[in-house]
Amino acid sequence: MVSFLLPLFLVLAGAVATQATHHSPPSPPVGYYGSSCWNVESIVRSVVQSSLVANPANAPGILRMHFHDCFVQGCDGSVLLAGPNSERTAIPNLTLRGFNVIDEAKSKLEIACPGKVSCADILALAARDVVDLVGGPWWPVPLGRLDGRVSLASNVDLPGPTDSVAVQTQRFAAKNLNTQDLVVLAAGHTIGTASCIVFRDRFFNYDNTGNPDPTIAPSFVPQIQSQCPLNGNPATRVVLDTGSGNQFDTSYLNNLRNGRGVLESDQLLWTTPATRLIVEQLLGLRFPVLSFGLEFARSMIKMSQIEIKRGLDGEIRRVCSAVN
Structure with a gap:
């Protein structure tokens, strides 16, 4: 470094x-x-x-x-x-x-x-x-x-855990932060955690359907359900970057790509075209490639x-x- x-x-x-x-x-x-x-x-x-x-x-x-x-x-x-x-x-x-x-x-x-x-x-x-x-x-x-x-x-x-990208973008714009800042700063969740109560419904009863959010990878559903059972402690905290929660890296973004975002507001960054483009650039999948470390530093200075x-x-x- x-x-x-x-x-x-x-x-x-x-x-x-x-x-x-x-x-x-x-x-x-x-x-x-x-x-x-x-x-x-x-x-x-x-x-x-x-x-x-x-x-x-x-x-x-x-x-x-x-x-x-x-x-x-x-x-x-x-x-x-x-x-x-x-x-x-x-x-x-x-x-x-x-x-x-x-x-x-x-x-x-x-x-x-x-x-x-x-x-x-x-x-x-x-x-x-x-x-x-x-x-x-x-x-x-x-x-x-x-x-x-x-x-x-x-x-x-x-900004809330169920906000749409449109709402998130509006909230960031009110602070003079653009859409790229939104994606990059949200990726700070690479070292984040969240309480079960914040997202549990998404894995059990999304939008009162009785089923998980269909954008979640099927293999990821039981993993989170076991960590946040319906009768469990709602204050239990879960790592947002599964598999790399203590290291600042791009695995959080890869998780979004693979349908393994814990928060709905985060997963929407992949399923919404405008923000998905930025995620792909940060992952090196689309030109021009963006350096996650450098862009995170820039956005933190702005914020x-x-x-x-x-x-x-x-x-x-x-x-x-x-x-x-």
């Missing part, structure tokens, strides 16, 4: 600079903290690395948390705020994990460079690091976000800049779970 860090950095840093001319507010710079907190990235990475040794589930947890943060009021760390009726109490966020990792990184940074690094930036760095540490790409994270002061469960309106807070719109929290 080290051999392509420099060219990837140059390509992506150039992409970030290009985006700065088309969006408001402008993209935060790479290397933002400079001498004010020169070791911010190494501190965050050290904490993240230790957390993955202790609990590998923190990898998909932190990546998912970053997504859930950015899609609600922008990438402002609002998902980290605790308290009644905060974003953390919304149903889609009840299963988020990794808050302790962000809190630990924040505590260490407050010792090294107090009052300098936002929780939103820590989460963006941690999301990049978990991907890199499980075999995915590394990318330069633009920094300089401020933390938001508002976190309301009523504001949480995230990490959704509605960032600047100036009087935000603050740098002393602790990530509470406003100052």
Whole structure:
């Protein structure tokens, strides 16, 4: 992975600079903290690395948390705020994990460079690091976000597991993300899991038909039914990338190709022509071929800049779970 860090950095840093001319507010710079907190990235990475040794589930947890943060009021760390009726109490966020990792990184940074690094930036760095540490790409994270002061469960309106591609595309477009970003970021499920309650009906009683979704490969149905029986615990979590759930790779996309997508919204990316084309390009089945690692990095940079807070719109929290 080290051999392509420099060219990837140059390509992506150039992409970030290009985006700065088309969006408001402008993209935060790479290397933002400079001498004010020169070791911010190494501190965050050290904490993240230790957390993955202790609990590998923190990898998909932190990546998912970053997504859930950015899609609600922008990438402002609002998902980290605790308290009644905060974003953390919304149903889609009840299963988020990794808050302790962000809190630990924040505590260490407050010792090294107090009052300098936002929780939103820590989460963006941690999301990049978990991907890199499980075999995915590394990318330069633009920094300089401020933390938001508002976190309301009523504001949480995230893409859902049964959304059509048309609905998914609309939701992503509202965040200035295109159809390719949708497919590429959904493929982050290569290290994801989901609770049985989210998708079980699809494997037993799809659309109240009494049968499984016909787009599921027949051999895959009993495999998931055994993991999520009708009388089983609805909170049981299942790997979304069967056979390669701990490694960041394209096997998730191959699973969609073979009718082995767990979530309906994911499988639709293969059965819908516009998104199937992109899946085929990422798998190298259609020209022009797209590099999954490079495109994922690019899309993550775009996502990490959704509605960032600047100036009087935000603050740098002393602790990530509470406003100052």
